[in-house]
Amino acid sequence: MPVPATLIALCVATVLLVPLEWYVWGGLCWAAGVILVARHPDVSVRRRLWTLFGAVAVLAAAPIHTDRSTVHVLHLGLFFAAVVVVPTWILRREPGVIEWRLWPRRFQWLDVLYTLIAIPLAWGVVRGYFFDINPDLPTHWPMPAVPTSEAHWRLFMGINAVGIWDELFFVNTVFAILRSMYPKDVANLAQAVIYTAVLNDMAFTGIGPVVVYIFALTQGAMYERSRCLLYVLIVHLVVDAFLVAAILQYHYPGHSLAWF
Numbered sequence: 001m002p003v004p005a006t007l008i009a010l011c012v013a014t015v016l017l018v019p020l021e022w023y024v025w026g027g028l029c030w031a032a033g034v035i036l037v038a039r040h041p042d043v044s045v046r047r048r049l050w051t052l053f054g055a056v057a058v059l060a061a062a063p064i065h066t067d068r069s070t071v072h073v074l075h076l077g078l079f080f081a082a083v084v085v086v087p088t089w090i091l092r093r094e095p096g097v098i099e100w101r102l103w104p105r106r107f108q109w110l111d112v113l114y115t116l117i118a119i120p121l122a123w124g125v126v127r128g129y130f131f132d133i134n135p136d137l138p139t140h141w142p143m144p145a146v147p148t149s150e151a152h153w154r155l156f157m158g159i160n161a162v163g164i165w166d167e168l169f170f171v172n173t174v175f176a177i178l179r180s181m182y183p184k185d186v187a188n189l190a191q192a193v194i195y196t197a198v199l200n201d202m203a204f205t206g207i208g209p210v211v212v213y214i215f216a217l218t219q220g221a222m223y224e225r226s227r228c229l230l231y232v233l234i235v236h237l238v239v240d241a242f243l244v245a246a247i248l249q250y251h252y253p254g255h256s257l258a259w260f
Helices: 004-017 023-038 043-061 070-090 109-133 149-179 184-202 208-226 230-251
Strands: none
Touching: 004 023, 004 043, 004 184, 023 043, 043 070, 043 149, 070 149, 109 208, 109 230, 149 184, 149 208, 149 230, 184 208, 208 230
C-alpha cells in the first residue's frame, strides 16, 4: 500500500493548484507526491497514482469557469475528456479498477430509496444554499437580461454535461482508482477533496465546499454500494435540475422553469 503521504500530497496539490492557483507551492507539493510514488516498489500502484497526478496537472491547466460560449465549451471539454479517457486507456489492462458499469449487478430497494430521498433533499439544499446562505451565488452563471431559448438551452446542457462528467471522473475514475489501493473509506474521503476543489474553482463558493464535500461523500458511498453509475448519475442530474431552476429564478423571477 502506498504511504499515506502520497495521498495527502495528491489532495493538497489539487487544492493548491486548481481552486487556489498557488502554482509554486502546489507545484512543489505535486512534485513531492510524484517522487513519493516513484519510490513505491509496485509497478501497478505507481501507474495508478501517476495517472491521478497527471489528471490533476491537466485540471490545473484547464480553463475552469462557467462561460458557456461554444469556444470555451469545446476548449474545456478537451481537458475534461482527457482526464476521463486517458486514465481508462492507461489502466485498460488492470481489470476491476475503472469498470464503466452503468447498470447494477443486482437490484436493491435501498439504492432506489436513496435515489428517491435525494429529490427533496436536493431541493432543500439548493434552495437554502442559493437563496438563504449565498444569495449572490447565481451570478456565477451570467444570463442575458432578456430570456432567450438559446441561453436556457446552453445553461441546461452545460450544467448537465458537467454533472455527468463529475461522476465519470471523480467517482468512476478517481474513487475507483483510489479504492483499488486504499481502504474504501479513505479513498472516498480523498476523492471528495478532489471533487470539492474542482467544483469550488468552477462556481460553488461561500459554504459551497462544505455542501459539495458532503455530496461527494454520499456519491462515493452510493457508488461503493451499488458499484454502478446509474444511481449516482440520476441523483446528480436531479440536483442539476434544481440548480438550473434556481439560476433561472434568480435571473428571471417567476420564470415557468423556476421551482422556488
